[in-house]
Amino acid sequence: MTDAHRSDIETVLTENRTFAPTAGWSSAGPGAEPVTPHVASMEQYREMHARSLADPEGFWGDIANELHWFKPWDKVLDWSAPDAKWFVGATTNLSYNCLDRHIDDGHGDDLALIWEGEPMDGGPEVKRFTYRELRAQVCKFANVLKSLGVKKGDVVTIYMPMVPEMAIAVLACARIGAPHSVIFGGFSASAIADRVVDANSKIIVTADGGWRRGSIVPLKDNVDAACTQCDTLDHVVVFERCGNDISWHHEPSNSHGDKRDHWWHDLMQAASEDCPAEHMDAEDPLFVLYTSGTTGKPKGIMHTTGGYMVFTYLTSKYVFDLHPDANQVYWCTADIGWITGHSYIVYGVMPNRVPTIMYEGAPNHPTPDRFWSIVERHKVTHFYTAPTAIRAFMKWGDNHPRKHNLQSLRVLGTVGEPINPEAWMWYHRIIGHEKCPIVDTWWQTETAGHMLTPLPAVTPTKPGSCTLPFFGVDAAIVSEDGVEQPNNTGGLLAIRKPWPGVLRGILGDRERFIDVYWSRIKDASGEPYYFPGDGARRDADGYFWIMGRVDDVINVSGHRLGTMEVESALVSHEAVVEAAVVGMPHEIKGTGIAAFVTLGPGFDADETLRKQLREHVGNEIGAIAKPDQIRFTEALPKTRSGKIMRRLLRDIAAGVEKVGDTTTLEDYSVLAKLRESKEG
Numbered sequence: 001m002t003d004a005h006r007s008d009i010e011t012v013l014t015e016n017r018t019f020a021p022t023a024g025w026s027s028a029g030p031g032a033e034p035v036t037p038h039v040a041s042m043e044q045y046r047e048m049h050a051r052s053l054a055d056p057e058g059f060w061g062d063i064a065n066e067l068h069w070f071k072p073w074d075k076v077l078d079w080s081a082p083d084a085k086w087f088v089g090a091t092t093n094l095s096y097n098c099l100d101r102h103i104d105d106g107h108g109d110d111l112a113l114i115w116e117g118e119p120m121d122g123g124p125e126v127k128r129f130t131y132r133e134l135r136a137q138v139c140k141f142a143n144v145l146k147s148l149g150v151k152k153g154d155v156v157t158i159y160m161p162m163v164p165e166m167a168i169a170v171l172a173c174a175r176i177g178a179p180h181s182v183i184f185g186g187f188s189a190s191a192i193a194d195r196v197v198d199a200n201s202k203i204i205v206t207a208d209g210g211w212r213r214g215s216i217v218p219l220k221d222n223v224d225a226a227c228t229q230c231d232t233l234d235h236v237v238v239f240e241r242c243g244n245d246i247s248w249h250h251e252p253s254n255s256h257g258d259k260r261d262h263w264w265h266d267l268m269q270a271a272s273e274d275c276p277a278e279h280m281d282a283e284d285p286l287f288v289l290y291t292s293g294t295t296g297k298p299k300g301i302m303h304t305t306g307g308y309m310v311f312t313y314l315t316s317k318y319v320f321d322l323h324p325d326a327n328q329v330y331w332c333t334a335d336i337g338w339i340t341g342h343s344y345i346v347y348g349v350m351p352n353r354v355p356t357i358m359y360e361g362a363p364n365h366p367t368p369d370r371f372w373s374i375v376e377r378h379k380v381t382h383f384y385t386a387p388t389a390i391r392a393f394m395k396w397g398d399n400h401p402r403k404h405n406l407q408s409l410r411v412l413g414t415v416g417e418p419i420n421p422e423a424w425m426w427y428h429r430i431i432g433h434e435k436c437p438i439v440d441t442w443w444q445t446e447t448a449g450h451m452l453t454p455l456p457a458v459t460p461t462k463p464g465s466c467t468l469p470f471f472g473v474d475a476a477i478v479s480e481d482g483v484e485q486p487n488n489t490g491g492l493l494a495i496r497k498p499w500p501g502v503l504r505g506i507l508g509d510r511e512r513f514i515d516v517y518w519s520r521i522k523d524a525s526g527e528p529y530y531f532p533g534d535g536a537r538r539d540a541d542g543y544f545w546i547m548g549r550v551d552d553v554i555n556v557s558g559h560r561l562g563t564m565e566v567e568s569a570l571v572s573h574e575a576v577v578e579a580a581v582v583g584m585p586h587e588i589k590g591t592g593i594a595a596f597v598t599l600g601p602g603f604d605a606d607e608t609l610r611k612q613l614r615e616h617v618g619n620e621i622g623a624i625a626k627p628d629q630i631r632f633t634e635a636l637p638k639t640r641s642g643k644i645m646r647r648l649l650r651d652i653a654a655g656v657e658k659v660g661d662t663t664t665l666e667d668y669s670v671l672a673k674l675r676e677s678k679e680g
C-alpha cells in the first residue's frame, strides 16, 4: 500500500468522508450515446421512496406494468402478517419475460448471454447466445424435463458448474413451472442428499465435472454418492463438460423401470424447440434455495413468481442503472448456486435486455489477472463482486489490474458482507479509476434482491456503508423490544413493510418461518417486523452501517454458514465428543472459522487428526465450511447453566489478550487450558 493510499484511508476513517456522485457520469458503455440515469437526483430518489412507502400498490403496480403478464392482477398486495401476496390473481412467466418479450419486441438477435470457460489453452473458450438462441435451448430442455415426467410444481435439483447449460436449466424450469433447487457445486454429497430429500426432488441435473483452478470438480461422483444416501432420485441428467471418467448407472432406479442416468446431449437431440411458457400464478413457487440458519439444518427459502420477478427486475434496473441499447455488458462474478447468481446473473438482469456474463472458474486461473482480462476482452461496463474477492485482489497486487484496459467500467458493485474501507478505496482507485460509483448492496437470500443500497452516481457514498433503503423498503434500527433507536446507536435491523421479493416461507416448516423472521420484533400494536438477523446502526444522514450477524450465523467469504452446522459435522466424527465453532477475523475471508474440539478417550490431539477433521467437515458440508483453525481442548467454557460461552471463544480465537466478562464461567481452569490450546 502506498503512503498516499494509507493517508487517504485514514481520512476516510477519521472524517467519515463522503464521495460525491461523479459529474457528467453515464452508465452507457464505450461508443454509446450517454444515457440519462433512471434516477437523476437525490430529490427524485426521496420522492420515489416516499411514494413507494405511502402507496405501495400504486408504485409497484406501475413498475409491474413494464413487464409482460398473461393476465393482469386483481389486487397488487394482500398483506396479512407474515403472509404477503403480490399481484393477486395475475399470471405471468419469468422465462417469457427474460426471453420471449425481447424476441416479440424485435430484439431476438440481440446478445443475451456471454460465457467464458476457465481453461485457457490456446485462448479462452467463449460462447455467445442471442435471446432467440437461448430460448431455443431453454425450450428444448423444458421439453426434456417434461419427457422425464416433470410436471408443474415438481422440484428439479440443479448441481452444475457455471456453464450456459446451468442458466438454460433454471430458465427451463421457470418455463414449465417446476421450481428449481440449485445446489452450489462446492457442496458435498451429504449436503446434496439432505436438500434432495427435504425438497422431495426426483430429478437432478448435473455435469460430469466442472473446471476450477485447473482441476476438475467431480460433480457426477458427488451425485452418485448422494444417490446412495437418499432414494428419491429417479433421474440424473448429465451434461458433458470435462470428458472425465465417470461411472454410469444403467439400471432403473424406480418401479416404473426408467433408467437413471441420461446424457444431456442425447436427450436434447430429440427435443423440440417449441415449448409454450406455462401461465404461472403470480404466487406459484419459482424456486427454493437452501441457506444456513442457526440450527444444524439448512432451510429451503421459498420465492414465488410475480413479486420476485418485479423486485429483481427493478433493483437490477435502478441499482446498476441498466439500459438496453447502451452498449452495456453486465458481469456478476457470483455462482448461480447462490441467491446473487439467481437474481443478478439471470432473473433480474435478463428482463432488462442487457447482456449478462457467466464465467466458469477461479479469479486467479491461470494467473491472478483473469478477471481483469475478462473485463477487457468483453468490455464489461458493470462489475459486481464480493469484498472477499476484492481483498484477495489487493493482496495479489496492483500490477494485475494495471496490465489491462478497464476503461469500459461504469458501475462497480459489492455484496455479501461488510466491505472494509481499505478494500472500498482500492476498488474505487485501482479498478474504478475514481470514475465509477460503487454500489455496496445489503440484502439476503430471503429478500430476493437489494434492500439497502446506493443508486449509482446519485447517492453520495461513504466507504463501508450500504447507504439508504431501496424503493419499497421501510428499514429501521430497533431495540429488542421494537423501539426505534436514535442515530448512531447500534441495534437490530428490521424491515417494517413487505416488499415484493420477501420470502414466502421455509419449505415444509411454517413454524420456523414465523419464529426466525416474524416473531422477534414487533411494534407497539403487536404488528411483526421482518427480522433479517443483522445488527446495524444508522448515522446522522440516515445511512445504514451493517455491523454483522447477531445470531449464530457467520459470513465466510460472503457465504453464509451456521456455526451449528459445522459443529454437527464435527461431532459426527468418531473422535469428537463436543465442538464449538465461532467466527474469527480473517484477512481475506472477512470471517474465518475457528473450531474448539474436545476429543473422546484414546484419540490423539495431533496434526493428523486435525487434517482428518477438516476433511471430514469438507465431506459433510463442502470445502467452504472447513475450519481455518482447530483447537483441541479438554473442556469448553460453559456458564453455570451449561451454555457454551461463545463470546469468550470468539475473543480467544481472535487473539484478544483480555477476554470478555467471565463472571459466569463455571470452571475457571478451562480458561487457562483454552489459552494454552494451540491453534492450527
Ligand code: PRX
Pocket (backbone or CB within 6 Å): 291, 339, 340, 414, 415, 416, 417, 418, 419, 440, 441, 442, 443, 444, 445, 446, 466, 532, 533, 534, 546, 548, 549, 555, 558, 559, 560
Ligand atoms: O449479514 C448480511 C450479509 O450477508 C447476509 C446474507 O447472506 P446470504 O443470504 O447468503 O446472501 C448473500 C448475498 C445477498 C446478510 O444477512 N451481507 C450481505 N450483503 C451485505 C452484508 N453485510 C454487509 N454489507 C453488505 N453489503
